[in-house]
Amino acid sequence: MNTTLTRRRVSAALAAGALAVSLGALAPHASADDGDGDGPFGPACASVPKEGAGSFDGMAQDPVATAAANNPALSTLVTAVKKAGLVDTLNNAEDITVFAPTNDAFAKIPKQDLDKVLADKATLTKILTYHVVDQPVHKADLSDGAFKTLEGGTLTTSASGETYKVNGTATIVCGDISTSNATVHIIDTVLMPK
Incomplete structure (x- = not known):
């Protein structure tokens, strides 16, 4: 040779x-948090596409409802937001935080109950607006927080090591995702207002 x-x-x-x-x-x-406290954090962040509309960079360009529509793990939430007529409300709001339940979170609700809620616009709107806070909430705010929701109730957050909980029941699986008008924390359980 x-x-x-x-x-x-x-x-x-x-x-x-x-x-x-x-x-x-x-x-x-943008990638999962590397420990410096900047950017997305949590175990599910690794499954976010590296490029395209559903990537961290892609979602940062779009308002929150549009960004969620580009994330396959949030398709049930997007369907619910559309049924409640909240797409424009969420996309036009400024500096909000959305605690966004995954498809698996919705799957924890018995299908008959979920179908009933999806068919009841008033109840659906109440549940969805309970997941939205009218201010930016970032990782540093989550360790011991209480935040008033658009629904009128209050969400509480807590931390144990690198695990962040909402209302003591939902775990943030990927947090501090930026969209053009919101901060998103993806959670593994649907939150129910009192």
């Missing part, structure tokens, strides 16, 4: 690898 050709191939491969690493280091990106 020609050693000059082999050296050239190895050199070209190393140069391409170095260029890819250099470009990767320069490229802006």
